[in-house]
Amino acid sequence: MQEEITNGVIAVVKFIAYYVIWSFALFNLGRASLLVVTLGQYPRGLDAQRHVNQISLVGVLVLVMAWSTVAIYNNTLGVHA
Numbered sequence: 001m002q003e004e005i006t007n008g009v010i011a012v013v014k015f016i017a018y019y020v021i022w023s024f025a026l027f028n029l030g031r032a033s034l035l036v037v038t039l040g041q042y043p044r045g046l047d048a049q050r051h052v053n054q055i056s057l058v059g060v061l062v063l064v065m066a067w068s069t070v071a072i073y074n075n076t077l078g079v080h081a
Contacts, residue, residue, distance in 0.1 A: 022056050030059030 034042055034055065043055055 026056040026059030027052060029062055030055040030057065033062045034058055
């Protein structure tokens with residue numbers, strides 16, 4: 001009985017983490033990035049609802065690019081300092 005409750009709690013936590021991270025944070029980061037790049041043309045209206053995973057993937061890519069930029073900057077700063 002306790003194991004079933006634990007598994008249920010873990011499933012709920014995973015769902016909440018997925019929803020908050022993937023469907024909210026990364027989606028909005030990707031959407032904002034795409035709106036800036038396309039000058040407000042994409043994604044709007046139904047496109048935002050139809051392409052949630054693709055927009056979230058753009059959010060992941062933006063996050064990775066930002067992290068890589070910081071890592072490269074810190075690496076080159078350490079070499080020349």
